[in-house]
Amino acid sequence: MFFLAPHQNILWRTPAINYITRFSHDSTIISPYTPHSQGLSTGFLYYRFFLTTDIQDDRVEYPRRRAIIACEVCRARKSKCDGAQPKCRLCNDLNAECVYRERGLKLEARDKLILEKLGQIESILQTSLEKEQLQTQVIKQLSLQQQQLQENLQEQQTHHLSGIITDGSDHSQLAQSSPELSHESPAFGRDKLSSNSHRDFVFSIPEHHSTPWFHLFQHPKIAPFLSSSPPSLVSPLSLETNRPPLQLNPNVLLDLSHIQPFVTSFFKNVNPFYAIVSPFSWQSYYRIALSRGFRAGPESVIVLLVLALGEASMEESLTLCRPNSPIPGLNFFASSWPLVTNILISNSIIDAQALMLTSAYLFYLVRPLEAWTILSATCMKIRAIIATAPPETLPHDEKEQLERIFWNALVFESDLLAELDLPHSGIELHEDDVGLPSGFISVPEQASLAPGSDDLWYFLAGIAIRRLLNRVHHMLYSKTTQMSISSCHPIVQELNFQLIQWYENLPAVLRFSFERRQLDNRFATVLRLRYFACQSIIWRVYVEVALQNEDLLRDPRIRMGASKCVEACLRQIEDVEEHQAGHIPYLWQGSLSIASHILMLMAVTTSAGLSQLLSYSLERMAEIITAGVRTIIRNGKLAPSIKAAAESLCDAQRQWAAQMRSVAVCIYIGVGTFVSVDVKCRMLHLVGEVE
Known part of the structure; x- marks a missing residue:
């Protein structure tokens, strides 16, 4: 101044x-x-x-003295404080508490916003650190429990493999003394045991594993089934990548006058697989889509794809359709396809829901790579939504919808990664952040107009067995895992126990029978097939080692494990038409699963020791294998990867028949009879029909 x-x-x-x-x-x-x-x-x-x-002199400054800091009492009374310690004179006279405090800075609104944002960031970092510490503690506890269980079960073993194996006994003894060594073939690529790795406890498919069907050709007992230039050496991923694109006509005229049967069929036959569309929200979706002429918005995509999948579920599998006949639901899908490109660039729960339905129809069309592309975009949207709006902060129905989309994406991405060497989306990292669905909240008016019920039983059972399958992949078939067969025993027993618990906890409507008969419930049929698929992969390690050294079958545990694997493989393909029950979501996965089980049974029938574990005669086995090969050939028209599997199986079947012809002795069958050479010749003639 x-x-x-x-x-x-x-x-x-x-x-x-x-x-x-x-x-x-x-x-x-x-x-x-x-x-x-x-x-x-x-x-x-x-x-x-x-x-x-x-x-x-500008450099000479007048001396400054810091103003005395007034206490709270003097500041409130607006009187001069003498700054005495511990009490000023006024506080001493008033017998009041004398508190000295630096006067706070006057912050502008912008400064307050910055400080508030910094506080939020600090809170997020602190929460993340606490979660990471908790996860680390859980992982350490699980690792310790697994190690203790393994040690306890190994102590209870009454004999060792070194007393059983006649060939390679030195290797066996080393395997007992050091679990780092293994009886398993280097072709299956298990490098090191990594039981303490964090990835072992993430319930997703490992990035490198040996379970796809084409990896079986690396086994020394299965590789001879192929000729010198097998088509299976071509990567299924490259075959799907070079596949011609879909030919769609988005300008087709739609007949929306008789759509109610499609809607009813969707909620009855398709939605239980995915549980992706709330029946209580269907009328709202339809009204919005109708107001937009089915030409804009995620609601239009959802309605059109519900109609497409509903029409598809009313028809038989694509493998049974006549050549050049129209594909059920393709017109509805073609009309929705131009709208999908618009919702790819927006992030909302309903956009992710529309993309998940798009991926579901691509699975029905047996387009695995296109389905994976849309599924990856869905996973990225889900991760972005979880990062910006954690599920616990959302309203109930939005949280419920997000959970259902998340588990759909995780389950079907795992199905794809189990057969194709595709990149991971990272969605499995959010398993701890997302709970299991519990049901939508409905009001009486919505429930009365709903086209179906909100059935979660199959969906929850499918999530549980998919997570168990992922656990099996990690603990037994990851290429970063190497274990001796003796160290596999407790792990296999624990995984099988979890599979039994899964079955026993199924609701009565889905608890299938183990009898060899067809089931009336298509969802129970699909669950039974997935049960035997999981059982076969759990016990497959015993068949693998027994194929390399049949003397191992003298060990009762290995013999029992191999027997369970052989029986599960048989149950998967003895009635191959059962796989049609899940043709909407699982036609591609089921075809490749059949191919891998056929290869395993071919190898078993050529082994003198393992063939004794078969519950059928070799003639009946030839019929089962032939029917399975015919099914894969029929399905081969739907996808290049299935066609490659069919060509590989035909090639393997010719080599298998040649090996069987060279056997000039009678083979003992597990039921206690002998098969003569004449019967075997009739069997081989039956096998040759496919050629």
């Missing part, structure tokens, strides 16, 4: 308050605002001295 001096026509600076304090002992200098009659000349001389000094 500047003032005009009384005797000088210049502007001069107001002195700091600490100068007033410094010269307060002079009675004539009271303040810079003292009237002229009360010592103005003396004060003016002081100010002139201050001004002159400041002008003469």
Whole structure:
């Protein structure tokens, strides 16, 4: 602030308050605002001295003294505080608590927003750190429990493999003394045991594993089934990549006058697989789509895909359709396809729901790579939604919808990764953040208009067995895992126990019978097939080692495990038409599963030891294998990867028949009879029909 001096026509600076304090002992200098009659000349001389000094030497600064910090009481009473410690004079007189505190800074609104945002970031980091510490503790506990279980079961073993194996006994003894060694073939690529790795406890498909059907050709007992230039050496992924694109006509005219049967069929036959569309929200979706002419918005995509999948579920499998006949639901899908490109660039729960339905119809069309492309986009949307709006902060129905989309994406991505070497989306990293679905909230008006019920039983059972299958892949078939067969026993027993628990906890409507008969419930049929698929892969390690060294079958545990694997493989393909029950979501996966089980049974029938575990005669086995090969050939028209599997099986069947013809002895069958050479010749003639 500047003032005009009384005797000088210049502007001069107001002195700091600490100068007033410094010269307060002079009675004539009271303040810079003292009237002229009360010592103005003396004060003016002081100010002139201050001004002159400041002008003469800019480097000389007037001394500053920090103002005394007033206590809270003096500050509130607006009185001068003497700053005495521990109590000032006023607080001492009032017998009050004397508290000295620095006066806070006056913050602008922008500063407050910055501080608030920094506080939120600090809170998020702290929460993430706590979660990471908790996960680390859980992983350590699980690892310790697994190690203790393994040690306890190994101590209970009454004999060792070294007393059983006649060939390679040195290797067996080393395997017992060091679990790092293995009886397993290097072709299956198990490098190191990594039981303490974090990835072992993430319930997703490992990035490198040996379970796809084409990996079986690397086994020394299965590789001879192929000729010198087998088609199976071509990667299924490259075959699907070079596949011609879909030919769609988005301008086709739709007949929306008779859509109610399609809607009813969807909620009855398709939605239980996915549980992706709330029957209580269907009327709302349809009204919005109708108002937009089915030409814009995710609601239009959802309605069109519900109609497409509903029409598809009313017809037989694509493998049974006549050549050049129209594909059920393709017109509805073609109309939705231009709208899909618009919702790919937006992030909302309903957009992710529409993309998941798009992927579901591509699975029906047996387009695995296109389905994976849309599924990956869905996974990215889900991860973005979870990062910005955690599920616990969402309203119930939005949270429920997000959970269902998440588990659909995780389950079907795992199905794809089990057969194709595709990149992971990383969606499995959010398993701890997303709970299991519990049901939508409906009001009576919505329930009365709903086209179906909100059935979650199959969906929850499918999630559970898919997670168990992923666990099996990690613990037994990851290429970063190497274990001796003796160290596999407790792991296999534990995984089989979990499979039994899964079956026993199924609801009565889905608890299938193990009898060899067809089931009336298509969802129970699909669950039974997935049960035997899981059982076969759990016990497959015993068949693999027994194929390399049949003397291992003298061990009752290995013999029992191999027997369970052989029986599960048989149950998978003895009635191959059962796989039609899941043709909407699982036609591609089921075809490749049949191919792998056929290869395993071919290898078993050529083994003198393992063939004794068969519950059927070789003639009946030839019929089962032939029917399975015919099914894969029929399905081969739907996808290049299935066609490659069919060609490989035909090639393997020719080599298998040649090996069987070279056997000039009778083979003992597990039921206790002998098959003569004449019967075997009839069997081989039956096998040759496919050729």
